[in-house]
Amino acid sequence: MDWNRVWEHLMLVSIAGVFTVVFGLLLGFAAHLDRRAGRVILAVVDVLQTIPALALLGIIMVFFGGSSATVIVGLVLYSLLPVVRNTCTGLDSVSPAVKEAALGMGMSRAARLFTVEFPIAFPTIFTGIRIAVVTSISVAVFGTFVGGGGLGSVIYRGIYVQDMGRILFGTAALMAMAVLLDFSMSLVEKRLYRHRM
Amino acid sequence: MSHLFATYGAMLGKAILVHLAYTVTSVAAATAVALVLGVLLSRAPRLARFLMPVISIFQTIPGIVFIGILFLYLGMVPLTAFTALAIYAVFPILKNTYAGLLGVEEKYKEAARGCGMGPRQILFQVELPLAMPTIFAGIRMSTVYTVSWAVLTAMIGLGGLGEFVYRGVSTNNSTLTVLGAVPAALMAVGLGALIDLAEKRLTPRGLQEVKS
Amino acid sequence: MKNRKKLLALLLAAATAMTLLAGCGGAKKKDTVVILDGEFAEPEIVAQMAKMLIEDKTDLKAEIKDAMTPIYGFNEMNEGKIDLMLSYDGSLLVTFLKHDDAEVPAGMSTYDYAQQVAAKECKVHLLEKLGANNTYSIAVRRETAEKYNLKTVSDLVPVAGELVFGAEHKFFDEEGLIRYKPLCKFYGLTFKDAKSIDLNLKYSAIANGDIDVTEVYATDGQWLANDLVLLTDDKAFFPEYNLALLVRNDLFDEVKDTAPDLESVLNELAGRFTESEMAQLSYEVDVNKREPAEVAREWLVAQGLLQA
Numbered sequence: 001m002d003w004n005r006v007w008e009h010l011m012l013v014s015i016a017g018v019f020t021v022v023f024g025l026l027l028g029f030a031a032h033l034d035r036r037a038g039r040v041i042l043a044v045v046d047v048l049q050t051i052p053a054l055a056l057l058g059i060i061m062v063f064f065g066g067s068s069a070t071v072i073v074g075l076v077l078y079s080l081l082p083v084v085r086n087t088c089t090g091l092d093s094v095s096p097a098v099k100e101a102a103l104g105m106g107m108s109r110a111a112r113l114f115t116v117e118f119p120i121a122f123p124t125i126f127t128g129i130r131i132a133v134v135t136s137i138s139v140a141v142f143g144t145f146v147g148g149g150g151l152g153s154v155i156y157r158g159i160y161v162q163d164m165g166r167i168l169f170g171t172a173a174l175m176a177m178a179v180l181l182d183f184s185m186s187l188v189e190k191r192l193y194r195h196r197m
Numbered sequence: 198m199s200h201l202f203a204t205y206g207a208m209l210g211k212a213i214l215v216h217l218a219y220t221v222t223s224v225a226a227a228t229a230v231a232l233v234l235g236v237l238l239s240r241a242p243r244l245a246r247f248l249m250p251v252i253s254i255f256q257t258i259p260g261i262v263f264i265g266i267l268f269l270y271l272g273m274v275p276l277t278a279f280t281a282l283a284i285y286a287v288f289p290i291l292k293n294t295y296a297g298l299l300g301v302e303e304k305y306k307e308a309a310r311g312c313g314m315g316p317r318q319i320l321f322q323v324e325l326p327l328a329m330p331t332i333f334a335g336i337r338m339s340t341v342y343t344v345s346w347a348v349l350t351a352m353i354g355l356g357g358l359g360e361f362v363y364r365g366v367s368t369n370n371s372t373l374t375v376l377g378a379v380p381a382a383l384m385a386v387g388l389g390a391l392i393d394l395a396e397k398r399l400t401p402r403g404l405q406e407v408k409s
Numbered sequence: 410m411k412n413r414k415k416l417l418a419l420l421l422a423a424a425t426a427m428t429l430l431a432g433c434g435g436a437k438k439k440d441t442v443v444i445l446d447g448e449f450a451e452p453e454i455v456a457q458m459a460k461m462l463i464e465d466k467t468d469l470k471a472e473i474k475d476a477m478t479p480i481y482g483f484n485e486m487n488e489g490k491i492d493l494m495l496s497y498d499g500s501l502l503v504t505f506l507k508h509d510d511a512e513v514p515a516g517m518s519t520y521d522y523a524q525q526v527a528a529k530e531c532k533v534h535l536l537e538k539l540g541a542n543n544t545y546s547i548a549v550r551r552e553t554a555e556k557y558n559l560k561t562v563s564d565l566v567p568v569a570g571e572l573v574f575g576a577e578h579k580f581f582d583e584e585g586l587i588r589y590k591p592l593c594k595f596y597g598l599t600f601k602d603a604k605s606i607d608l609n610l611k612y613s614a615i616a617n618g619d620i621d622v623t624e625v626y627a628t629d630g631q632w633l634a635n636d637l638v639l640l641t642d643d644k645a646f647f648p649e650y651n652l653a654l655l656v657r658n659d660l661f662d663e664v665k666d667t668a669p670d671l672e673s674v675l676n677e678l679a680g681r682f683t684e685s686e687m688a689q690l691s692y693e694v695d696v697n698k699r700e701p702a703e704v705a706r707e708w709l710v711a712q713g714l715l716q717a
Binding site for chain 3: 370
Binding site for chain 1: 221254255257258259261262265266268269341344345346347348349358359362365366371375377378381383385386389
């Protein structure tokens with residue numbers, strides 16, 4: 001069975017995941033800090049997710065060619081919404097009382113943001129990251145149409161040679177990947193959060 | 198530009214209609230099924246606790262699998278597209294219906310019981326209205342995903358906006374890809390707005406939140 | 410005010426990160442031949458054969474890049490990003506260089522004319538022909554052929570109105586010359602309906618009766634398996650499509666230190682294939698569900714080009 005396709009798929013999702021977190025957090029912070037920019041940012045990431053994945057990849061392909069780069073860029077753009085929105089919402093929902101207390105302690109704006117607000121918003125933010133990663137496992141299937149490989153190739157080949165076994169293998173691999181990634185992320189969350197509350 | 202519309206105009210119009218038809222019918226059917234199942238599951242907590250994670254996992258199965266498998270068994274007929282998309286659309290709505298119903302605070306149900314309401318009345322007049330926002334969020338998500346996966350109906354020869362995307366990708370003609378992508382995105386946004394409107398209409402005034 | 414500064418800093422960080430991501434890809438010495446994978450069995454198999462020959466007989470490595478449409482491959486080759494792919498003289502002349510097949514001077518072969526035009530208009534050329542002509546054919550189910558007594562494409566004209574034509578999305582391209590609309594115009598065909606479907610799924614569709622007439626590649630194994638009948642192209646609409654490897658002009662120069670004999674290694678495949686042999690290899694992949702690499706290796710060993 002095509003284990004290197006499974007590995008390919010995992011790589012696509014993981015690399016995209018890292019960039020999604022980085023950009024998602026940056027944009028989420030930006031949206032939280034500036035109301036107007038926030039509205040624009042949120043509207044853009046919303047539209048990005050609304051564009052059908054295959055079409056989005058087709059457009060990106062114009063710039064990056066048919067390669068895993070296209071798939072990764074596409075996955076990142078598609079997955080930004082949950083992370084950006086949850087980061088922004090999470091930070092927004094930190095109670096003013098807490099922020100005032102930090103101010104009262106003499107913290108600078110930056111210090112307060114990173115050492116007080118961010119940890120409080122973390123559960124919400126992390127949920128967004130989890131949703132993004134699990135969704136991208138599914139979306140990465142489209143990668144086969146733009147030269148990015150992955151489990152989409154397995155499923156597609158299974159369909160055209162009418163090999164149920166292949167289709168089931170690809171699907172089972174996807175589901176297993178989703179369960180494993182989701183589970184390991186919940187473990188990570190618990191560890192990161194253990195010493196907080 | 199006018200050459201583009203002359204050549205592809207009629208085709209695009211037809212593709213949009215086909216795509217819209219598949220999306221709307223699938224989501225409508227899925228909503229009906231998911232609502233019923235969601236209500237039933239909310240009444241059977243032990244079964245639900247086992248089934249819900251399973252359903253979450255099934256949600257990760259991409260639409261292409263349903264479309265592909267049903268194509269092999271049912272062939273190139275609209276029923277294939279409709280069934281595959283409908284099955285796929287059930288999961289988000291089902292999950293949200295269940296979560297929404299479970300999220301209704303006990304105090305409301307108690308108050309209703311105190312008023313002498315029977316279980317069916319409680320369901321329709323208290324629980325469902327309170328769960329509305331969550332249920333509608335599920336319907337919205339389902340619709341956007343369905344518009345996305347309906348792009349694949351072209352893969353099995355059933356038309357839709359996917360035809361432009363496929364043709365664009367297989368002839369390395371990005372204009373065609375965009376010609377398929379933009380209407381699809383607009384459709385998703387438009388349908389989402391319609392669902393928001395429906396939500397406003399269906400939510401009793403007393404429960405409507407003032408959205409900022 | 411402080412908020413704006415923070416915002417700016419964050420956006421700057423994001424922009425830097427993005428440019429780093431885009432800039433990831435430096436130049437390196439040419440030691441790998443980049444081969445484009447095929448969208449269907451035949452080019453997949455030949456890509457594997459090329460890779461195996463390169464890695465076995467030269468010091469170069471070969472990398473097979475995931476399949477994209479051949480037109481994309483052609484563009485990428487001209488930009489130097491892909492080195493090699495299986496192609497056809499007809500494709501080069503008509504699809505990539507957009508010339509009419511009718512332009513070929515009398516007495517000259519499509520292959521020679523294609524090479525001539527390519528030398529002037531692009532940066533790729535064909536290696537020696539592999540031996541098979543994988544031209545298009547119009548096909549129907551056996552029962553349909555028997556019912557309407559169809560032997561040639563012209564026989565379809567009176568009954569086309571009762572039949573549904575189906576083919577891959579690419580065949581309906583409005584910009585190409587050897588495509589659905591030009592075909593119908595040339596023969597005077599008016600089909601009941603035309604459906605565009607994925608390349609590899611059209612065989613299920615015609616077997617099921619969802620479509621009645623399709624276009625197939627002569628060396629595709631799948632039409633054999635589905636008991637389709639090929640109709641003769643009596644008015645010669647379709648040009649020749651002789652298999653040959655398409656290679657980037659500068660490739661051999663770039664690797665002449667590491668592999669001066671690369672061209673002759675690749676030309677070892679020349680003239681070894683017939684249509685039925687190629688069809689048989691495709692059959693192994695499409696119908697017997699074997700991996701292209703396995704089928705390629707088996708054939709190369711049988712031909713004595715590779716040690717077992």
